[in-house]
Amino acid sequence: MFVRRGVRFFATECKRKTTTWDPLHSLELNHQSLVLLEKCNSRHQFKQILANIMRVNLICDTFPMSRLILFSAITYPDNIDLAKLLFRNFTPNPNVFVYNTMISSAVSKKECFGLYGSMIRHSVRPDRQTFLYLMKVTNFLSEVKQIHCHVTVSGVLSEGSDYYLWNSLVKMYMEFGDLGYAEKLFDEMPERDVSSFNTMIVGYAKKGYCLEAMKVYYKMVGDGIEPDEYAALGLLVCCGRLSDVRLGKGVHGRIERRKPGSSSNLILWNAVLDMYFKCRESGLAKRVFDMMAKKDTCSWNTMVGGFVKLEDMEAARDVFDQMPKRDLVSWNSLLLGYSKKGCDQMAVRELVYEMLIVEKVVPDRVTMVSLISGAANNGELSQGRWAHGLVIRLGLQIDAFLGSALVDIACRGKEDVETAEMALTELLKLEPEKEGGYVLLSNIYAAARRFGYSDKTREAMESRGVKKVAGYSSVVGVEGVHSFVATEKQNHP
Numbered sequence: 001m002f003v004r005r006g007v008r009f010f011a012t013e014c015k016r017k018t019t020t021w022d023p024l025h026s027l028e029l030n031h032q033s034l035v036l037l038e039k040c041n042s043r044h045q046f047k048q049i050l051a052n053i054m055r056v057n058l059i060c061d062t063f064p065m066s067r068l069i070l071f072s073a074i075t076y077p078d079n080i081d082l083a084k085l086l087f088r089n090f091t092p093n094p095n096v097f098v099y100n101t102m103i104s105s106a107v108s109k110k111e112c113f114g115l116y117g118s119m120i121r122h123s124v125r126p127d128r129q130t131f132l133y134l135m136k137v138t139n140f141l142s143e144v145k146q147i148h149c150h151v152t153v154s155g156v157l158s159e160g161s162d163y164y165l166w167n168s169l170v171k172m173y174m175e176f177g178d179l180g181y182a183e184k185l186f187d188e189m190p191e192r193d194v195s196s197f198n199t200m201i202v203g204y205a206k207k208g209y210c211l212e213a214m215k216v217y218y219k220m221v222g223d224g225i226e227p228d229e230y231a232a233l234g235l236l237v238c239c240g241r242l243s244d245v246r247l248g249k250g251v252h253g254r255i256e257r258r259k260p261g262s263s264s265n266l267i268l269w270n271a272v273l274d275m276y277f278k279c280r281e282s283g284l285a286k287r288v289f290d291m292m293a294k295k296d297t298c299s300w301n302t303m304v305g306g307f308v309k310l311e312d313m314e315a316a317r318d319v320f321d322q323m324p325k326r327d328l329v330s331w332n333s334l335l336l337g338y339s340k341k342g343c344d345q346m347a348v349r350e351l352v353y354e355m356l357i358v359e360k361v362v363p364d365r366v367t368m369v370s371l372i373s374g375a376a377n378n379g380e381l382s383q384g385r386w387a388h389g390l391v392i393r394l395g396l397q398i399d400a401f402l403g404s405a406l407v408d409i410a411c412r413g414k415e416d417v418e419t420a421e422m423a424l425t426e427l428l429k430l431e432p433e434k435e436g437g438y439v440l441l442s443n444i445y446a447a448a449r450r451f452g453y454s455d456k457t458r459e460a461m462e463s464r465g466v467k468k469v470a471g472y473s474s475v476v477g478v479e480g481v482h483s484f485v486a487t488e489k490q491n492h493p
Contacts, residue, residue: 033058037067043079046072050082065091066098073105080105094122100129109137128156128165135168141176144169148185163193170196174203179212194225201234210238227254229268236271240278248275252288270298277306282315301329308337331355332367339374345383348374352390363394365402372405384410 033053040046050068058064065086073083087094087102094102099119106112116134119126131151138144148169151157157165166189173182186192186200197220204213213234220227232251239248252272269292276285289295289303300323307316320326320334331351338348348371355361368391375384388406391398398406 034064034067037071040071041076043076043082046076046079046082050086059090060092062091062093062095062098066095066101069098070101073101077105080107094124096124096127096130099124100127100133103130103133106137109139112137126150126154126156128162131156131165132168135172138172141173141178144172144176144178145181163191163195167193167195167199171199171203174199174207177207179204179207179209192223192225194220194228194231197225198228198230198234201231202237205234205237205241208241210242213238229255229265233268233271236268236275240275243279245276245279245281245284248272248279249284251275266294266296266299270296270302273299273302273306277302277309280310282307282310282312286315297323297325297327297330300324301327301333304330305333308333311337311341313337313341326359326361328361328364328367331361331363332370335367336370336374339370340377345380345386348383349386363390363396365396368396369402369405372402376405 033049033056036052037046037049040049053059053064053068069083069086069091072079072086083102083105087098091098096119099115103112103115103119106115112134116126116130119130131147131154134147135144138147151165151169156162166185170182170185173179173185182200182203186196189196197216200216201213201220204210204216217227217231217235220231232255235251236248239245239251252275255268255272269288272288273285276282276288285303285306289299292299300319303319304316304323307313307319316334316337320330323330335348335351335355338351352363352367352371355363368387371387371390372384375381375387384406391402391406396402
């Protein structure tokens with residue numbers, strides 16, 4: 001209450017005060033109140049210190065204010081309301097540090113850019129940290145380009161070799177898909193460090209531009225920069241995408257030569273496993289796995305998922321049974337494999353019951369879509385009905401994918417077009433903008449050889465502005481579950 005009552009009085013005093021802030025002296029934490037602030041650990045103590053700073057008329061000095069705002073906005077963010085109060089009413093001449101503190105603590109993009117706008121209007125020159133904070137909240141390519149323009153105009157990039165800011169801009173362009181501009185910016189860099197090359201290599205690898213990633217790697221080596229583990233990770237992703245086991249072995253050998261027998265970087269070694277499976281070299285993957293001194297859940301899941309993709313369910317089950325700890329990804333991988341292979345219905349049910357009752361792992365929508373789709377593909381209607389009952393008992397929300405799978409197993413077995421029409425009509429009412437219901441209904445008409453109805457369904461979809469999303473598949477990789485769209489560019493040797 002004291003703070004709020006004093007706002008108007010001290011704001012007036014701040015306007016009257018014209019003392020000059022001398023950073024050579026004011027940066028010293030030698031005032032009693034500032035010393036106490038460094039030891040403060042509660043909101044109540046903070047208010048007492050603030051009252052004392054007001055009493056001795058330090059409230060309008062920039063450095064004491066910067067410490068108060070830093071404490072209330074960053075050190076103890078529960079006091080962000082006090083930080084905003086102090087910034088609005090007691091900081092008539094905020095410097096770049098104060099603005100950066102407030103920008104970094106902003107809870108929304110609108111607030112963040114609003115503070116930056118205020119900064120520009122008050123002729124406070126932004127620094128590299130300002131732009132790095134802004135880049136953290138961007139989610140559109142147009143925003144990245146605007147920040148890049150401001151960075152250029154501010155002259156921050158011309159003040160020496162600021163690798164981190166250059167690399168951050170390149171990474172942002174990569175992530176938002178403007179690879180051409182990322183390349184241009186990379187080429188314009190006055191100097192490049194190992195992180196600069198890594199940003200390009202990993203960025204290309206994630207987007208599927210494997211040959212471009214390799215070119216950057218060779219340029220890196222040609223410039224005399226020693227590739228590190230991040231570069232190796234990007235190369236391993238490329239080797240897997242290209243199914244180039246010869247190149248993959250070369251990268252693996254380089255990793256071994258740098259740290260023979262070491263498994264300290266689990267992400268890197270899990271990438272080696274993933275690469276060998278993508279190259280269909282399960283034996284080499286198993287050899288690397290057995291030699292790893294340390295293994296995490298991702299290591300085990302990579303092995304299970306790898307064998308499942310190669311349809312070696314015996315090996316997948318063997319690894320699965322040896323796992324010290326199984327999570328939802330482990331179970332989903334194995335159940336997907338059995339569902340696709342047309343395994344005995346009772347065996348699949350026993351697995352699900354073991355998952356639920358013994359290990360207390362609750363199935364999700366991915367689990368159920370795998371079970372239901374497998375039942376539909378294998379013509380096992382009773383298995384699909386059992387899975388549908390499990391969905392109801394678990395209380396899972398039926399989204400477009402799960403709903404489509406259920407409709408497919410009610411209707412496909414007996415070509416019950418009438419039931420499909422009823423179910424999918426309801427689905428289209430719930431999600432008229434989604435393409436799933438239209439596509440499935442069209443496919444069911446086609447399966448029943450009612451091609452005229454199939455074409456009309458597609459036409460209705462297009463007339464309503466609903467576009468079919470490119471097909472995709474989800475896979476378990478070294479960084480989690482990834483979805484790869486069918487239209488993404490793939491490079492081949």
